[in-house]
Amino acid sequence: MSLISDEHKVYWNKINYAFPILNDTIVSDCTDLEYIEVQQIITGLGIQNKIRDLIVTHIEKYVRQQVAPQFWAKFSKVEEEIKGFQLFKSAVNDLYDAVNKFSGMLRRLIILNNSCSDNKTIFGERDVISGFILIIRATLLSQLPVDFNIIIFHFYKLSFNVFDNEYESPDMSEDVMCSGCWNDYSECIxxxxxxxxxxxNRKLMEMQLLERLTGQVLTNFIQVRVESHIQRVCTGTFDVSHIAHLENWLETTVMTWLTRIYCGGSSKPPPDNKNIQNAIYKFKQKLHYFLYHTYTKLRIDQLFNIIIEYPDSQPAIDDLKQCIDKTDLRPTLCRVLQSALETRLLHPGVNTPDILTAYVATIRSIRHLDPSGVILDTVTKPVRSYLRNREDTVRSVVSSLTEEGSGSELAEELAKFAAEVDDDGEKEEAWDEWVPDPVDADPKVNASNRKTSDIISMLVNVYGSKELFVNEYRTLLADRLLAQGVINTEKEIRHLELLKLRFGESQLHNCEVMLKDISDSKRINALIHQDQTFQELNNKFTANAMIMSAQFWPPFKDESLELPEEIKQHFDAYTKSYEALKGNRTLNWKPHLGNVNIEIEIGEKKLELTVSPFNATVIMHFQSKPEWSLDELHQVMKVPITVLRRKITYWQSQGIISEKGTDLYVLVEGSDAKSNVSTNQVQEMICEDDESESVMASAHDQREGELQVFWSYIVGMLTNLDCLPLDRIHQMLKMFAALAPGTECSVQELRQFLDTKVRTHQLVFQGGMYKLPKT
Incomplete structure (x- = not known):
């Protein structure tokens, strides 16, 4: 017995005719006029809501079982770009045709939906078409194959190559291969x-699948092309600015290509389509950020080399300065550069002058990159710490400050400071040019000091005191004055005046007196040599003394040397003439300092040499006695045997003295002497002695001597209080020690001094406390 009447069967057949999807087909010959009758039947039966929901369900089923599998079946894994291009084109065309076959049925579904009483939307969309597109999109994306992006990548890669080739090389000769499709020109596609x-792309846009289906692949592809373009254009070149070229390439090539994707071939988005305009604008913002980010990362990796080549690499610094404010890579720059400085500079294999050169270049380039000084302060902390622990840092800095020529950057900086010293008022930052510090700035550091500190100030701040640099310059100046045969006082005065502008006159008063001593010594020598009494007593040789004011010159190394008696008599006569000239002043001779011009005759040979007083004394003893043991020389010269053994090698190298036995030396006479010298009757030689080490006490040694004044106070404290920590000792020294100006002791210096006493077993350090050892 049938439960459905024949009349209802007729109605259902007509509904199937209007909506063939109910029978899993989508092609229908139903016209709009025929559908009016069907719509009346559905409305008359009051089943429009149920029919609509049933049709939507069948559409979902059909798309899931028929359309989506057929579409994804084309996405096979292929290697050839042109094959992938064809597969993607075929898949999109088939999908587009399948979607268009729903058009007639969707028109009828719109009429049906409008007649429904519940006003229910399809999956929340505002109309039937939008709901249908949502079904297509959701169903396709729910069945994504694993390697779906391969042929999409091939499709856009080939098209971009063609577009890029058309943009960059529009004129192509017939005898070359097309760089767009990589075919012969005669077969160019x-x-x-x-x-x-x-x-x-037009079909994908119509189906609203472009961004959902190809967006991530397209973004990744463009990023790869941007990265490769930046690498190709910018790697290894620092003297040319690239950012403007890269921005132009992105705008004219990449963005034009993207616009044509979204606009179906047009180079400009439609003015009335805000969705396309917004999509292109957002893509443009992302790509510009990616461009700046990629370029900045490349330059950060190359930043050490860029710094070393500064100022030739200033265009690269300018690009980096422009990009760093548009990205979030500022912390990365600090971390990478700090690591590069530590790895490539801060190890024993690099000479201190080379470290200082790199440090100065870092200061100049990073100051240009970040005028606030925050990045510079961050990345150079390890460099400052390392330089502080290198013994020759101060001497290297001072030597560089007083070097001549254009090779010394610190000397140029010193001269530059002197030239700008009168323009301090103009350096003040105008109120309307003020900019706040970056967010990573240390609030405890004065911003103005960080911005205005020059290179020399930063080097001085490594040690925190100008006195150490001034003392080292005084020692270096003393070495130079004592080592030079002819002293260029004009050059030294010029250096001194520059340093006085930088460090102050009071700090360099001693150096001024030292240079004055040189000119006074020339005048005094001339007056003494004119003294008739002195000339009568001393006619064997002449002596020119450099008379130094003891309290103004740095301390000398403690070295002893007993001169021959005739030399001592000559010095005594010189002293008496000086006392007669100066009244209540006398001379305290330093016999181990200076140079001696001697003439040696051995057989038929004559040698003229310039040697140290030590070597002159040695050879004078061999004049009176041809054979000496080290112990005998030690007795007459009052010099340690170890020093004698080391320094007598000078005469051995000259072929004048040979070692006859263990610690027994003999004068080489006759034809055996100086066998490597020409056999001319008179051989003249001006030979520099091999003594190159400083005769002055180092700044470190001087400071150690100054700190010895604290020792008696420290012993008294620990005797009365048994044990004390470092901070307490430092506070008590400041309170009770009557210190002269300039002899202040920092906590770090005090710790080093006390640790030295611990190593020599004069103190015991236990549990963070210092105490005297038990006797």
């Missing part, structure tokens, strides 16, 4: 690729 490219 670029025009076909462009046509298919535009048509395929």
């Amino acid at each position: 670029c025009s076909y690729v462009v046509k298919v490219f535009y048509e395929t």
Whole structure:
């Protein structure tokens, strides 16, 4: 017995005719006029809501079982770009045709939906078409194959190559291979690729699948192309600015290509379509950020080399300065540069002058990159710490400050400071040019000091005191004055005046007196040599003394040397003449300092040499006695045997003295002497002695001597209080020690001094406390 009447069967057949999807087909010959009758039947029966929901359910089923599998079946894993291009084009065309077959049925579904009483939307969309597109999109994306992006990548890669080739090389000769499609020019398919490219993107846009299906692949592809372009254009070149070229390439090539994707081949978005305009604008913002980010990362990796080549590499610094404010890579820059400085500079294999050169270049370049000084302060902390622990840092800095020529950057900086010293008022920052510090700035550091500190100030701040640099310069100046045969006082005065502008006159008063001593010594020598009494007593040789004011010159190394008696008599006569000239002043001779011009005759040979007083004394003893043991020389010269053994090698190297036995030396006479010298009757030689080490006490040694004044106070404290920590000892020294100006002791210096006493077993350090050892 049938439960459905024949009349209802007729109605259902008519509904199936209007909506064949109910029978899993989508093609229908139902016209709009015929559907009016069907719509009346549905409305009359009051089943429009149920029919609509049933049709939507069948559409979902059909798309899931028929359309989506057929579409994804084309996405096979292929290696050839042109094959992948064709597969993607075919898949999109088939999908587009399948979607268009729903058009008639969707028109009828719109009429049906409008007649429904519940006003229910399809999956929350505002109309039937939007709901249908949502079904298509959701169903396709729910069945994504694993390697779906391969042929999409091939599709856009080939099309971009064609577009890029058309943009960069529009004129192509017939005898070359096309760089767009990589075919012979006679078989070029670029025009076909462009046509298919535009048509395929237009269809994807109509189906609202472009961004959902290709967006991530397209973004990744463009990022790869941007990275490769930046690497190709910018790697290894620092003397040319690239950012403007890169921005122009992104705008004219990449963004034009993207615009044609979204606009179906047009180079400009439609003025009335805000969705397309917004999509292109957002893509443009992302790509510009990616461009700046990628370029900045490349330059950060190369930043050490850029710094070393500064100022030739200033265009690269300018680009980096422009990009760093547009990205979030500022912490990365600090971390990478700090690591590069530590790895490539801060180890024993690098000479201190080379470290200082790199440090100065870092200061100049990073100051240009970040005028606030925050990045510079961050990245150079390890460099400052390392330089502080290198013994020759101060001497290297001072030597560089007083070097001549254009090779010394610190000397140029000193001269530059002197030239700008009168313009301090103009350096003040105008109120309307003020900018706040970066967010990573240390609030405890004065911003103005960080911005205005020059290179020399930063080097001085490594040690925190100008006195150490001034003392080292005084020692270096003393070495130079004592080592030079002819002293260029004009050059030294010029250096001194520059340093006085930088460090102050009071700090360099001693150096001024030292240079004055040089000119006074010339005048005094001339007066003494004119003294008739002195000339009568001393006619064997002449002596020119450099008379130094003891309290103004740095301390000398403690070295002893007993001169021959005739030399001592000559010095005594010189002293008496000086006392007669100066009244209540006398001379305290330093016999181990200076140079001696001697003439040696051995057999038929004559040698003229310039040697140290030590070597002159040695050879004078061999004049009176041809054979000496080290112990005998030690007795007469009052010099330690170890020093004698080391220094007598000078005469051995000259071929004048040979070692006859263990610690027994003999004068080489006759034809055996100086066998490597020409056999001329008179051989003249001006030979520099091999003594190159400083005769002055180092700044470190001087400071150690100054700190010895604290020792008696420290012993008294620990005797009365048994044990004390470092901070307490430092506080008590400041309170009770009557210190002269300039002899202040920092906590770090005090710790080093006390640790030295611990190593020599004069103190015991236990549990963070210092105490005297038990006797």
